[in-house]
Amino acid sequence: MRPPYSPARRRAFTCSLPKYTTGLFGTSPHAVSWIFPPHLDYNRPGYSIMMELHMTNQELADVFDRIANLMKIQGEMVFKIRAYERAAETLRALGEEASAIAARGELTSVPGIGKAIAEKIEELLQTGRLGFLERLEEEVPPSLLELLKVPGVGPKKVALFWKECNILTLDDLKKAAEEGRLRSLPGMGEKSEASILAGIASLAQRSRRMTLGRAWEAAQRWLGWLRSQAGVERAEPAGSLRRWKETIGDLDLVIAHRDPVALMQAFTSHPEVARTLGQGENKSSIELRDGARIQLWAQPPESFGALWQYATGSKDHNVRLRELAQKKGLSLSERGLLDEAGNLRRIADEADLYAALGLEWIPPELREDRGEIEAAARHALPRLVTLEDIRADLHCHTTWSDGVSTIEEMARAAIQHGYHVLAITDHSSYMGIVGGMKPEDLPRQKAEIAAVQQKLGDQILLLQGAEVDIRSDGVMDYPDEVLASLDLVIASLHTSLRQPREQITARLLNAIRNPHVDIIAHPTGRLLPDRSGADLDWQAVFAALQEHGTALEINASPSRLDADDAHTRYAASLGIPIVINTDAHAPGGLHEMRFGVAVARRAWLEAPRVINTWETHRLLDWLKQRGKR
DNA sequence: GCCGTTTTCGGCCCGACTGTTTTCAGTCG
Ligand SMILES: Nc1nc2c(ncn2[C@H]2C[C@H](O)[C@@H](COP(=O)(O)OP(=O)(O)OP(=O)(O)O)O2)c(=O)[nH]1
Ligand SMILES: [Mg+2]
Ligand SMILES: [Zn+2]
Secondary structure, three states: OOOOOOOOOOOOOOOOOOOOOOOOOOOOHHHHHHHOOOOOEOOOOOOOOOOOOOOOHHHHHHHHHHHHHHHHHHOHHHHHHHHHHHHHHHHHHHOOHHHHHHHHHHHHHHHOOOOHHHHHHHHHHOOOOOHHHHHHHHHHHHHHHHHHOOOOHHHHHHHHHHHHHHOOOHHHHHHHOOOOOOOOOOOOOHHHHHHHOOOOHHHOOHHHHOOOHHHHHHHHHHHHHHOOOOOOEEEEEHHHOOOOOEEEOOOOEEEEEEOOHHHHHHOOOOEEEEEEEEEEOEEEEEEEOOOOEEEEEOOOOOHHHHHHHHHHOHHHHOOOOOHHHHOOEEEEEEEEOOOOHHHHHHOHHHHHHHHHHOOOOOHHHHHOOOOOOHHHHHOOOEEEEOOHHOOEEEEOOOOOOOOOHHHHHHHHHHHHHOOEEEEEEEEEHHHHOOOEEHHHHHHHHHHOOOOOHHHHHOOOOEEEEEEEEEEOOOOOOOOOHHHHOOEEEEEEOOOOOOOOOOHHHHHHHHHOOOOOOOOOOOOOOOOOOOOOOOOOOOOHHHHHHHHHOOOOEEEOOOOOOOOHHHHHHHHHHHOOOEEEEEOOHHHHHHHHHHHHHHHHOOOEEEEEHEEEHOOHHHHHHHHHOOOOO
């Protein structure tokens, strides 16, 4: 990853890449390295790349978050700061690259991006720099940003420490606290000084964001504990977990309870607790030994709906909802709806809250302020795809490559899931003799699939596919005649994910243009929660997928969730077929389908967009159209 | 800085908890 703000690299290129490059099985990768000339266009009419440098939406968003934080320390107007923060969120959710929108001159038509921010985006895209930020950083030392990360330390205190004690770094702050120099500052005391030291310590060993899988496991344990406690009438997940966001910062849990004081005490003195961050009668917060944090809120059952809605968020969704309430002369909070006369209407059922504001109930996965409130007001929310809609899994592994179960075991597990189709897609040989399948193994595997098929009869249809590696030179790991012999071909990147944008994009495009390839799996190769994926030119990838009708995979593994919600939503809007696959390496892996479905739901997808919800005959027709037998 | 079936100017979510206060500011969710 590049640092959040650094001048982008200058590039220009103009040549052409072959329509697709035939795999030359058995030859050295170096023999075909010519497919990456220094200059290329993507062989599309009108798609001559004159891109001079590039910043991803994520990188642009990081710039605006940085501006917002520096302005907070500076003491700038809060509403201006909110505008930068909202713009950052908008950019992260776009899917389409901001550079493409800028090229059309349409940045200001994006909600939350006005004239000032659009100009800054354009300056960043054209020059890789931003004068406004450079001047801001001369006024406010950027090293102060690390102080903001200390829990309990906000912009006011950072400014105070900076101006009164010349504290510029985390080390400065630690030293000042240890020497007792903070307690005499206005608004500070011994306790707050000690809590800063504790905050710095926890920052050092604080764990990063969790994967959804880990978070749900922990949440189920804690919900079980809560439900076993006296007086708990209901306990439910909330926050990013309930919205199925791709990674989880902390566990947010809510309970219905009439007198939660004793329960809050039990919660903060649970044996797994390393530190109590706060304890009151309405909410408490703890940090566990492994660094994970849990936030617990309580309201009586008659207010549970309002509480659950609040704690589910997202923050931006909540703010929009509260603004809507305001316009109707109401005031919304976790306690309920307050009318102008000052009467509090408690709300037991979340759906009643949305109804009171004239809205359809909004599925938690949509609550990100990405247009869901407007759609709910028009009663035009999508009918989101569900786990029950899924009829096939088109990506799994067996003992023929790095899976741990046989074809029959995987097939029987798929039947248990109610699937009508399972594609066996073992790895091509790039992983080496042990890991991958050589082309000469394929006929024997085909025979085994046929035998299992005969044994299982019409309970399920088995397809012989393969997950074919796109080699680091862009060549498919199986030659065309081998690809042509398969029922389904998945192509994916596994190696050299750090190649420069144009090079790794060219690899992926080469696979998409290969007429035998049906699905592009885990397109970026990222590994959650920490390892970012390939730096793809998404606009080129979208265009190629659209042109060739190739399906884009949502890989359902909680450590991938790749493609992500934003890119999937935009891809589907272009008509690109979406497939949700588990990439299971054992029967248990098939259970991860629900995480992939969650990504699809966050991408606003209805079932027909997802090809593995289709009836078998329709799926087979699709494959046939793509030249399969 | 953004935005508009109440506005192109004047609004912009709202409450809990903590530690410092002698009535509240700061931080957080
Ligand atoms: N109204 C309102 N609600 C907020 C605000 N900040 C947070 N919330 C609510 C909505 C959030 O989903 C919920 C939990 O806060 P978190 O900071 O844990 O965020 P969230 O769980 O969405 O993401 P996370 O994965 O934890 O980073 O609290 C706010 O400023 N205003
Ligand atoms: Mg959270
Ligand atoms: Zn795989």
